[in-house]
Amino acid sequence: MNNNRIGAALLALAAAATFAGCTSTNVSKPSLTDVKTVVVIYAENRSFDNLYGHFPGANGLQNVTPPSAQQLDRNGAVLPTLPPVWNGLTQTGVTPVVTQAMTVNLPNAPFAINDPNGFNTPLSTTTRDLWHRFYENQMQIDGGKNDKFAAWADSGGLVMGHYSMNESTLPLWKVAQQYTLADNFFMGAFGGSFLNHQWLVCACTPIYPNANKSVASGSISAVEADGVTLKVAQNAPASALSGPPKFVNSGNLTPDFYAVNTMQPPYQPSGNKPAAGGDTAFADPKIPTTLPPQTQTHIGDLLNDAHVSWAWYGGAWGAALSAGEGGQPGVIYGKNLTAPNFQAHHQPFNYFADLAPGTANREQHLRDGGLDGTEFIKAIDAGTLPQVTFYKPQGNLNEHAGYTDVASGDQHIADLIAHLEKSPQWSNMVVIVTYDENGGFWDHVAPPKADRWGPGSRVPALVISPFAKKGYVDHTQYDTTSILRFITRRFALPELPGLVTRDKALGVNGEKPMGDLTNALDLNAAQTQ
Template identity: 60%
Template sequence: MVDPTHINGRQTVARFTTGLLFLAIAMACGLTGSHARSARPSLDPIQTVVVIFAENRSLDNLYNGFPGADTFAGKALTRFAQRDRDGSILRELPPVWGGLTGRGVPDPITQAMSAHLPNQPFRVDDPQGFNRPLSTRTHDLWHRYYQNQMQINGGRNDMFVAWGNSGAMPMSYWDGTQMEMWQVARRYTLADHFFMGAFGGSFLNHQWLACACAPFYPGADASPAHPVISVTDPSGTSLPVAPNSPRSALDGIPKFVRDGNLTPDFYAVNTMQPPYQPSENAPAAGQDARFADPMQPTTLPPQTIPTIGDRLSEKGITWAWYAGAWQDVLDHGNHYPTPDFQYHHQPYNYFRNYAPGTSARQAHLRDGGLAGIRFIADIDHGILPQVSFYKPQGNLNEHSGYADIQSGDHHIADLVAHLEKSPQWPHMLVVVTYDENGGLWDHVAPPRGDRWGPGSRIPAIIISPYARRGHVDHTVQDTTSILKFLTERFRLRALDGLAARDRAMQASTGRPLGDLTSALNLTRGPR
């Protein structure tokens, strides 16, 4: 029989020896006492943070071939062949159902013209192919919570076509060297392992930027929302196909038993509408005109979980969510195709703390103006709050289907130019990223996280006088990294979802989630 005191004694000696070794290393590196706590450069030089949140692009879709970045350029395209719904390799890509370009586009690429593409990524602007410029509006794609997980297929990223609604379209990409933001990225830092915070679409990923959470609909099964509760398979990550679903991706768009907006346990993961105006759901008859009809299946009840905005306010940090065309839509209603305001892109409009009539709404939900004119005025006058989030109006956000890349790219590059000239620039950090991938393929597997994500890889550009110049940052990060930076910089209480994601990433990758600081050089003054 083994003597337990002998084991404990050996463990004590081992721990003591390990401790001495660590102490020796720490002393050699000057990391003991207060030095250990201050080894990391202070984030205090960053006094103004700006987050610009564009729409629906994967990194490979826009930045393939970016120097030093992990893209598929130069790799054998056969490595990225897509599989059919039965797991077999597709002999070719299906046509883009409904045509590659949307209605109203001059000289459209029809469905027939997009047939018989090789089973590999294809360039939309290839002069030897479709030869369409960045100003082209293309077909929209499914970008939904369960489909994103099914497309990722355990990290193989080989079922984007099988579980999409647009045929070959997920495999499309562009020559990004023609973009203005490509040149901005060359001057600063491109983060090439930055992932969308949550699986799926814009609704959930905007919520993720606000609270690192999935909204909840209590008692949804006994509410008007019961028809939009999804039916999933036992894994909880996939949708079972309907009996009448086409068996092959070459035959048509998949059909599911019920692809809803809520999970079976009532979390909102696909687009629900805000309970407050502006909302796609109008007020009920006789109801306060500032509210949306709560009896509509897609009206989400007001949310009460803490947001990063709440945490900033707790510490007296000034902040605002600037929404392009916000006041114009409140005053005049939505207009198509301009500004094409997207109601579900306004996350704080879902939270009770920012309900109509509250002082918090007045202070923090700001009109960005048509084409961002009010946001730009605050930039130019040097009166941005300490933390600003900016959401471009629909026609300037780069979303497939209703917007083009060039318009949004120019708009964001112009914002960057104004920010670089702002009186606040010397102590500013700007993050330009996208809410999610928009259903577009990317070849890099997302790290395993928690139930909600991270999802597919998206572009992120770190712009600052303190940013590393001409740099590509390979640190594993996601949308939550923005919240992590804000939490560390302003010494906030961590949101529960942020802490949970950090633990999940630590367990998956052996490292905590990145916090943007790997793109910065804070040991010397701004350049």
């Protein structure tokens, strides 16, 4: 064939491709099936504005006008100042010490915790904890106005605190600049870590059957007829300026026996000890905060059915088990506030009956991430991560206010990303880094209205991958369940019931369905629809 005929043939092929709706650029792009490994890193307790409120191109604090950020008192009146940070922003023994008295008369507006001309509290400082509970979060959101965070908090004005960041102060900021930062990503459920970890793995809320006839009966919350508002105690301070609120009963259970605030796993490692003379692999079921084993379908079940490998790597999981066996319960039972400060309620699969001690399912899928993530890093470097991998940093590396700081956890995750980028599996990997919930910190964006469980306040999320859009801020509406949606779509799994229910509820409320994170990836569009 001569050169003219070769050229004509190539032109004909190009024309045929264009006619079919394809271009050479489109064909050359990878498809969703090129994603072979999905890694989820789940940090703790930061709202989007708290860490990324100044990120260029994101819906951040530059979009907040003073009136829209003003906090209201419990009676609906505008607060003249923020309440003091009750019991102080930092405590004795922490540098710098910021006492309650030093926080009086704060302007009713967001403020930078690390402002050199203010409290000058760096990222390496552990600040006090804030309420982050199911009903309180909804009362703070106040129907989407986000104007009662200070009113319904035990931490006063600290709810309005954020950090002034840039690429030189926050390691993950640099990562976000390289890849995709999602600025419209919400925590899957209202409230705290316990419930949001459950929504991460099953898009479901745990239940305590017949709780009213159980040892947990005292933990049933007293709620108004609207199903959202806690009943306020008669001796509660009328104003947020006078003290934290008091309720008749802000418990761990709803009136219809769903577990919405921290309950402990029925299996060790748990925050509750074994029963005296009982099986040491179990938590004492007679302790009111021990949740009975759960039987809902979780993402691990669907992955097993589809023969997709998966694992949950818990940072310090092995150390926590060894401590329990060795008679040193402090690491497990929440009394050890130093490293690794393992948090049992951050291990969601440990609540499910099909992953009970002694099962092959548990042995295969619940793995030790190691102290400081060393075992997880070994698997990264060796290229042996399962197709779907979850990693939970140990307590002192998870960024949770009250017992750790932002700097150490952020650096830990940035170090993990550096290992993942060098992993033999990197070329076909998608990494999702997000936060379980807002930790009680204010965010200015109203969550979309869906079902009774959520979504709650906005949190940061990063999508890191060779397939990720580079230097991109993704404004697509997402929540924690978007991670499950992505896994479901990639591996052609059945939809968990909670995903279907959420999208139906969003539609009823005139909201868009939740995205599945594919908009953060630069893939062949024809193969991601």
